[in-house]
Amino acid sequence: MTGPFLLLSDKDNVLVARANAPEGLEVTLEGGPVRLLRPIPMAHKIARHAIAAGETIRKYGMPIGIATADIAAGDHVHVHNIRSAYTATHALQDADGISAGVSL
Numbered sequence: 329m330t331g332p333f334l335l336l337s338d339k340d341n342v343l344v345a346r347a348n349a350p351e352g353l354e355v356t357l358e359g360g361p362v363r364l365l366r367p368i369p370m371a372h373k374i375a376r377h378a379i380a381a382g383e384t385i386r387k388y389g390m391p392i393g394i395a396t397a398d399i400a401a402g403d404h405v406h407v408h409n410i411r412s413a414y415t416a417t418h419a420l421q422d423a424d425g426i427s428a429g430v431s432l
Contacts, residue, residue, distance in 0.1 A: 331355050333374060337389035342373040342405050344387070355402055362402030373405040385410050 333343035333355060343357075349368040354361050358377055368374055373387065379399040384391045393410035403409075 335376070336387060339389040340386045341376050341379055341383070342385060342387055343376050345370050345372050345374070357401050359401055362400075364402060366404055368404055375399045375401050375403050375405050377401045379405070384413065 331353070332345055332347045332349045334346050335343055345368045348370050349355075349364055351364055351367045353364045355364060355374070364374070373385075378401050379385065379395045381395050381398050383395045385393045385395060385405060391413055394413050395405075395409060396411050397409045399405055399409055
């Protein structure tokens with residue numbers, strides 16, 4: 329744990345806010361202390377360390393998106409600098425076993 333931020337998995341490159349964190353708050357990260365450049369709402373993420381554009385964002389040890397820009401340690405990680413990398417791994421089925429949305 330780093331102040332109001334929580335590390336959910338050692339594989340993660342983000343920390344999750346356990347409470348609202350104000351702009352200017354000093355947070356100690358692996359590379360040293362950083363000051364938040366903006367307020368971070370509860371449940372939002374900050375970069376645990378620098379993340380390069382194109383790098384996978386990991387939360388709960390799982391990929392949740394791809395960085396669309398370089399993200400500095402301590403920066404807010406949200407929809408403005410990541411895109412989803414979601415790929416469906418299953419097909420939804422109706423109760424009769426036929427894939428939902430398929431017309432016969």
